[in-house]
Each structure stands twice: as structure tokens, then as C-alpha cells.
Amino acid sequence: MAVKAKKNTEAAAQPKKGLIQRRDRKGIWFCLPFVITFLVFNIYPVFRTLQMSFMSYKGFGKETFIWFDNYTRAFKDSLFWDAFLNTLKMWGVNIVLQLGLALLLTIIFNDMKYRMRGLSIFRALFYLPNLIACTSVAFLFKTLLDWRFGTVNQILLDAGIISAPVNWLTGEGLTAQMVVGVVGAWMWFGNSFIMLMAGVQGIDRSYFEAATIDGAGRWKMFTKVTMPLLRPIMLYVAVTSLIGGLQLFDLPYLLSGTKGQPGRSLFTAVFYLYDMAFNKNQMGYAAALAFVLFLIISVFCAIAFKLMNRKED
């Protein structure tokens, strides 16, 4: 027995050359398409962008190494910081509406009193705007919000809410920014709703039962049970929204007719970066802006994590 056990131990300790190694090799072949695609389309661009950020480079011709000049310029670039502020404004409106609406719907759909039916249908309906291409959404809202012929102004005028057509997208910069925030919230609240619903449904029912027995009302239940237990999901939604929101580009680009107007108010950080790279041919500087943006997003994410986990600490 002792000899047999020793043999087993030795066999376990030695690398299994035959069958397992062949299996490993097959596994590598299965992984290879993803690995190659990942290396070529994710890893290489990141390192190439980093390299370019230290260069004076137009996207063609000579590349000159200029150390941190692009980064120094980025920190002094008032237009970039204006664009970043615009991004924050648009994202701010977006996240408040997006999370607020998603949370409200989550409460309604989870409240035993309302006994809402057809959750799967509503979930699909709420998620639908996420599936529509941003170009189509932009075109749709551009048509709806046209200040002379748009449906929104017609309805508001007919209802007597406004006395003159509102210039939603080409008038005041702030109005246009708010519009982008609202449209973004409409596009993405369905996704947040699904996340929050999954989070709420993952909470053990016994907590709610215990709270009911203890005499907690619906508001107490929501603030003392649901919200604390939802915090990890809220954090996830907020962080992913922040990462996406600070990279906002397509919606303002299309809604402003690719110009960022009125008065550069729809110029976001990524829009500015794009303009520098492909319209102004300053590829090196645009690469540095991309990394500055990456740093900013990292800092914001760290702050978000810190704030959301503060109580637990």
C-alpha cells in the first residue's frame, strides 16, 4: 500500500507529459484567435498611443521625440479643459437622470404593494434604446428637437407650455448640453435598470421579512435595507457610466452636426482629441490627450470607489 501511495504521489508531482500536454496545446489553439485579436487591436494600440504621446507626429511623415512637451501642453490647454468641463456637465445630467430613473423603476417593480406584472416585457422595452445605433438616436432627436418643425416644440406650443419655439440644439450652449444629457439618459437608463433589478433580486428576502417584522415602513426598508445592500451594484453602474460618460463623443458629435456648436458647448474631451488627431493632424498631441483623459478617469474612478465604500470602512 505504502509503495502504491508513493507511486501515486510521484506521479502527481511529475508533469504529465503525454495526454495533458497535448490537451494544453489544443487549448492554446482555441485561445489564439482571441489572444491575437486582443494583442493587435487592444494592446498594440495602447502602447503605440503611449509612444506617440511623446512624439511630435502628424500621423504621417517624421516622428520627433519631444519628451513630455505634449503633456505639458495638454495641462495648459484651456480648450481641452473647457471640453472636459462640457463633458462633466453632460455626464452629470445624464447620470442623475439615468440612475434616478432606473432606481425609481427598480423600486416600483420590486414593491410588493404594486405587484407589477410583465417585468420581462418592460425590461426589454427599457433596454431597447440601448440597442439602437447612436447615429439613429441622434438623427431621431435632431428631428424631434428641430426648433422650427420639431415635434417637441409643436407639442409644447400647442399645450401652451412655451410661447415661442425653443432652440434646443442650436441656441444656448447650456440647453444643448442638457439635451445631450437627457438623450444619453434615455439611451442608457434601461441598462442601469437591469443591473439594479438584478441587484435587488439578489438580496436575500429574509432581510425584508425581518425588517417588516421589526415594523419598518417602505421608506425605512428602502433606505436601511435595499440601498446599503445595493451599494456594490450602484458603484458598478456609476463607475461604468463614468468611464463611458467621460469618453462621450458620438452623441454630441452628431447632434452638433460634427462642429461642437453652439459655441463649442458640445465639444467633449474625446471630441477635442478626435479633432486634434484627424482634423488638425496633431496625432502626437492627441495621443497625449488620450492618456491625460485615462489618468483623469482613473482618478475619478478611485474617488467613486472611495466614496461608495466609505461607510463600510
Next chain:
Amino acid sequence: MKAWSFWFRRLIASENTTRCFSFRYSMLPNFFEAGFCADLSALDEQVKNRLVDYTYEAGKDNDGVLRAISYQACPGSVIYRRDIAKDVFGTDDPDEIGKLFASFSAIEDTAKKLQEKGYTIFGDTGALRWFSNSSSPWVNDKGEIIVDQDRLDYFDCAVELYQKEYVAFAPEWSAAWYASMAGPLPMHAEWSALDEVAGNETTQIFSYVMPSWGALIVRDNAGDNKGLYGVCSGVCSFFGGGTFLTVNEYSEHKEAAQQFIEFCTLDDDTARWWLEASNGDVVSNLAVLEENKDYENESFGNQKTYSFFMGEMDKIDYSLVTGYDDACKDAFGAAIISVQKGEMTKQEALEDFYKVVITTYPELSIPADAPIYN
């Protein structure tokens, strides 16, 4: 320069089978700098002596080496309606009408007179941008951004024309703008489909400021107004666009490619053929233009349009062109729009213009006598 051209540039560098290619005038500096264009110095003397001067200058890189040649010349003009000119000013003579566009203040007066009779001077104030290079380059040799009195006049004129509604608010390339060439159009059509603005008050546009290819657009969209147009000079001579041909530096068949370009640009028969085939395009071949200078263009009231364009080309000062022109014009245009819409004062808009250009091109500077310091 848009994103697609960036990828196109990459394609050229990697594609060894492309022997020669054609591209727009605005792409020339980048293509030269990228090293895609082969040296065409062997044709330098011929191009210098036989083609329009500004096209020869434009085809040279920063070191003065010829790298691109154009079969086209695109001098600018004011294309105007002769019937409206007679109605409002009592004459349709190009020299007399040219006086109405000789300066920005003259343009304001002309616009006012036209409005009194129910007409508008341009589709929109963007038409004035062609005159933004009237007397100084946008950036001088010292790297200073130049906003001289002419540019300030252009600024004021664009604001006045907009705020007093002397223009039709039909931007270039909009449906209303095209439609206006054949007859009345609704005011404030902007980019809307015509049926959407059918109820608006109507007007007729008096003139279009465009390079010579624009005259072909007007002619082709004139409908019943064909023959009612004329061409005259504006505030200054200018040019815009044009197709250039070059040999791919990476080609293994440069000699054959050069011969092909020589055939396309320097051969008189080819120029004659293109003049006829295009039905009115302006070629860069001086000899062929000279042959046709007395041609009476019936689309333009039998005006001798080639003769007119030859005169305009002679006045083009290529030394005013810089690599910063597009960026400066865009930023200046945005500043004008801000004032037109009441978002900024003129002072704020000019400060913003300098800020945009300086931020985009940190190597440039604001001169001590810039209008924002006055």
C-alpha cells in the same frame, strides 16, 4: 482634412502598385510632408511656362520642388443674376456690377439696395469667406496671426448682413441654395427640405461667390434662368479647390506615371478635350485658355468667361497662402457666428478666435498691434 483621408494616406504608403494619384488642393501640404509625392522637377520648366502660375506655385513643396501638377485652374468670381442687376441697378455690365462687390462696405450698400427690392445678396454670409485673404496672409513670416482692417471689415460685414437679414439664410449646398439658382426660395430655409419651409416668405438670391467650378454648378441648376447669369470680380481675387496629380514616391514605375501625368496636364489636345468634355471647366493650360478667350458662354449671357477667369488668375497672389489658412478661417468663421447670434461681443469673439488658433498651434503668436489690444 477628415479622418478618411488619414487612412487613405496610410493606404498609399503601403500600396506599391499605385503609380499616380489625384487629390484635392487642400491635401497638398500633407501629402508633400508625408513623402508620398515623387519629384517632378523634370517637368518644372514646362509647368512654369505653360500652366497657370498659381497652380505651379501650389504644386511645389516647402523646398520649392515640384511634386504635383493640376490640369485645372479654379479662380474665383461673383456669379450674379443679370435680370436682378438690371432691375435694381439698371445695368448688368460685369465691370459695373464688380464695383458693387469691390469692398465690404460696397457689399453692405449693395445688400441694402437689393433688400429694398425684395432680393437677398447671398445665400448666407458664408459666401464672404472667400474674400478673407484680401491683403495679408493669415500668418506672417514671424508666426504672428494677422487680423488686419480688411478682415475686421469682413467680420463687420458678415454680422451686418446676417442681423439685417440681407441674406436668404440658405447655406451653400443646402436644398434651398440649389433651388435658388432656378428661381425664388423661402427665406430661412437653412438645411430644411423645401416643402417644410414652403410657407415662408420668399426671396431671390442675387449672387454666389465661388471658384470657377461653382459657375458650372450654377449653370447646371439654373433651369429657366440659364443665360441670365454673369460673372464679375469681388473684393479680391481668390482660388479654391482643384484636382492635382502626382506620382507615387513608392511606385516602381515612376517614369511611366510621370509620362501619364504629363499627358494629362501638359498636352494641349488633352486640355482641349477636357475643356469640351467638361463643358466649361477652366483648364490650367495657358495656350488652350488663350485659344478660347473669345468664346462667348451662352449660359452666362454670352460673356467671355474664359477671358474673365484669365484676368482673375493673373491677380491671384499665392504668397498670401499659408498652411494655417483653413484653421484660421474656421476659427474666424466661428467667431463671426458667435457675434451674429448674439452669443458674444465682437471683442470677446476676437479674443476667442486668437485663443482657438494659439491653442491649436502653440508655435503662433498674437502681435502687439492685434485688434484685441486696441
